[in-house]
Amino acid sequence: KQEVTQIPAALSVPEGENLVLNCSFTDSAIYNLQWFRQDPGKGLTSLLLIQSSQREQTSGRLNASLDKSSGRSTLYIAASQPGDSATYLCAGVITQGGSEKLVFGKGTKLTVNP
């Protein structure tokens, strides 16, 4: 069974702080890793997709890394802002039954205080 774990479940930081969100997975069959943002009662916004041949991806203040050997990925947010407050989900990509699927963690709820 594929499992994706995110730690911590919730995080509260003051504005301007740099922070790291962690994601770990137990299944070596996971070959890509995707990070999403979800605002309350809303759908998902894709932030970064790291393919198996890559070790990291960057977009603005966000940097995501992937270490398949250890089954870990991190999302680094620099100079956090109150607008970054949301739940961040990581999802591993696997192939099952001939189709590609996403396996999600439960997310980390981030609160950035002004």
Next chain:
Amino acid sequence: GAVVSQHPSWVICKSGTSVKIECRSLDFQATTMFWYRQFPKQSLMLMATSNEGSKATYEQGVEKDKFLINHASLTLSTLTVTSAHPEDSSFYICSARTLGGTYEQYFGPGTRLTVT
């Protein structure tokens, strides 16, 4: 680009009735669409994968006769919850994958279903 819409955004229905949720890719063609369910403070769970013009593939434990999925065109998939019960109350999210593109899925805004 790559916008996915869902309709309705929220719906309340009585127990025993059926509810249809639409998922549309607005600016691209999607050969594959996915339906997820999310309970409060839980992760998204894949319910089924639908390919245009063929029957949906359901995940283990998901009743295909209860959750009817139709993917009749490259831009529209529907999920019908039949004979809804209060335990079906959840947040339903669809996603779509571009035709011939990379793996990446694009997600809709979700539909909040409440069964009374």
